[in-house]
Amino acid sequence: MEDLPLFLIPQAALSVSDLNRYLREIIESDEVLRDVWVQGEISNLSTPGSGHIYFTLKDSAASLRCVIWKTNAFRLRQSLANGQLVEAHGYISIYEAGGQYQLYIDSLRLAGEGALFQEFVRLKNKLEAEGLFDPQRKRPIPPFPQRIGVVTSPTGAALQDILNTLKRRFPLAEVLIAPASVQGEAAPREIIAGLKNLWTHTVDLILVARGGGSLEDLWAFNDEGVVRAVAGSPVPVISGVGHETDFTLTDFAADVRAPTPTGAAMLATPDITELADTLRQYADRLNSAILTNLIGMKRDLNEVYTRLEHNSPINQVCSQQQTVDFLQERLRQAQRTQIIRQVGWLGTLRARLTALDPMAVLGRGYAVVRTQDNRLISRIAQVAVDQAVNIRLSDGSVTAKVNSIRPDEPTLRQGGLDE
Amino acid sequence: MSKKKDQEIDNLLYEQCLEELEQVVTTLENSQPSLEEAMALFERGQALAKRASSLLEQAELRVQVITGQGELTPTNEE
Numbered sequence: 258m259e260d261l262p263l264f265l266i267p268q269a270a271l272s273v274s275d276l277n278r279y280l281r282e283i284i285e286s287d288e289v290l291r292d293v294w295v296q297g298e299i300s301n302l303s304t305p306g307s308g309h310i311y312f313t314l315k316d317s318a319a320s321l322r323c324v325i326w327k328t329n330a331f332r333l334r335q336s337l338a339n340g341q342l343v344e345a346h347g348y349i350s351i352y353e354a355g356g357q358y359q360l361y362i363d364s365l366r367l368a369g370e371g372a373l374f375q376e377f378v379r380l381k382n383k384l385e386a387e388g389l390f391d392p393q394r395k396r397p398i399p400p401f402p403q404r405i406g407v408v409t410s411p412t413g414a415a416l417q418d419i420l421n422t423l424k425r426r427f428p429l430a431e432v433l434i435a436p437a438s439v440q441g442e443a444a445p446r447e448i449i450a451g452l453k454n455l456w457t458h459t460v461d462l463i464l465v466a467r468g469g470g471s472l473e474d475l476w477a478f479n480d481e482g483v484v485r486a487v488a489g490s491p492v493p494v495i496s497g498v499g500h501e502t503d504f505t506l507t508d509f510a511a512d513v514r515a516p517t518p519t520g521a522a523m524l525a526t527p528d529i530t531e532l533a534d535t536l537r538q539y540a541d542r543l544n545s546a547i548l549t550n551l552i553g554m555k556r557d558l559n560e561v562y563t564r565l566e567h568n569s570p571i572n573q574v575c576s577q578q579q580t581v582d583f584l585q586e587r588l589r590q591a592q593r594t595q596i597i598r599q600v601g602w603l604g605t606l607r608a609r610l611t612a613l614d615p616m617a618v619l620g621r622g623y624a625v626v627r628t629q630d631n632r633l634i635s636r637i638a639q640v641a642v643d644q645a646v647n648i649r650l651s652d653g654s655v656t657a658k659v660n661s662i663r664p665d666e667p668t669l670r671q672g673g674l675d676e
Numbered sequence: 677m678s679k680k681k682d683q684e685i686d687n688l689l690y691e692q693c694l695e696e697l698e699q700v701v702t703t704l705e706n707s708q709p710s711l712e713e714a715m716a717l718f719e720r721g722q723a724l725a726k727r728a729s730s731l732l733e734q735a736e737l738r739v740q741v742i743t744g745q746g747e748l749t750p751t752n753e754e
Binding site: 400401403411420423424427428429430431432433434435436451454455457458529532533535536539540542543546547549550551553554 | 718
């Protein structure tokens with residue numbers, strides 16, 4: 258029994274569908290075929306409206322049908338073309354309806370990039386281990402750069418993007434362009450020379466930039482010399498290499514990584530409209546501050562003035578004035594009293610004086626006798642017989658001649674005359 | 677404000693203007709200067725703001741290229 262040829266054993270035939278499904282299950286369960294890189298040249302490229310991409314990968318002796326579903330197709334970094342040598346990654350399966358096995362591609366790179374990528378990883382690990390990418394090495398970007406150095410291709414769109422952005426955001430700056438190839442064999446040397454040139458021109462900041470491209474296009478920015486120059490730059494560096502999704506070692510070494518050249522220019526500068534706003538705010542604050550100050554000073558002044566008024570010497574003067582007035586009044590009063598008293602006294606004196614007036618005595622019959630030369634005669638010794646004398650009476654004078662002189666009896670003189 | 681001071685302000689960079697303006701405003705806001713000082717600060721602040729804003733208005737990006745010999749050549753970027 259066991260030696261009988263197989264075809265003689267009765268067995269139900271498989272349908273084509275069953276067979277293809279069976280094959281598909283076998284293929285899909287294979288470890289190698291599930292995750293495979295295949296290198297070949299693109300041919301029979303077809304990109305129908307569905308968005309899926311179909312082509313054949315060939316080498317000199319064989320070919321392989323390939324599919325890139327729409328969902329993966331839009332993530333491709335470069336456009337595909339017949340004749341391109343690529344490395345495609347995906348899984349092998351069977352298209353049951355066509356009975357064909359094919360490569361279902363989820364990512365794709367230009368041939369050689371695989372090796373480049375390995376080199377990228379090796380260099381990244383090495384420089385990382387040296388500490389070249391350490392976060393604490395990163396320096397802050399000056400907020401108002403006066404002089405911005407740019408290392409890039411003088412003819413690239415990256416430069417135009419950067420200049421337009423700088424012009425729009427911060428035209429106060431001065432830009433120094435250090436032209437350098439950003440692709441090809443000479444690029445690393447020229448980029449390093451550009452950096453060194455800028456270091457001697459005292460720039461505040463350096464942008465290292467390039468537009469997007471394949472890993473190979475951007476390779477100069479993974480050059481060890483370039484990366485070391487960027488890491489060792491005495492001036493802060495912003496990198497803007499490739500597109501959003503591209504990472505180069507220069508990005509890791511730079512102080513700041515921008516997703517694009519335009520992004521680098523934006524990170525490098527403040528926005529002039531924001532600056533104008535800030536300035537306006539300062540001007541407003543300045544105005545209200547001086548106003549507040551002046552109002553405060555006016556209030557203080559008023560307060561002090563009020564206090565000054567309270568303590569004014571005018572008040573002192575007024576109160577002094579009152580004293581003076583009071584004293585003056587008292588003085589006037591005193592004067593009046595004094596005058597009245599004086600007048601009274603004067604009356605008395607005058608009465609007494611009148612009483613003493615010798616002329617008044619004459620009215621009562623007394624006479625005043627004087628010599629011719631008008632000396633008062635009060636004693637007999639003052640005259641001689643026949644001497645002429647003047648006699649003053651109450652209403653006039655007479656002149657008489659002394660006929661005789663007779664001294665008084667002593668007793669008579671003793672009795673004397675009263676007034 | 678003296679002529680010398682005006683000249684000095686004309687030489688200030690935008691950043692310097694802004695920095696000093698900030699100081700002036702803060703001083704004016706937070707301390708109680710004398711009238712003379714306050715007016716001087718205010719005038720200085722105004723001059724600084726004027727200088728900074730004219731810098732913003734008149735600014736025109738200057739672009740130069742470094743030649744292989746390390747010399748600078750202006751470009752006509754228009």
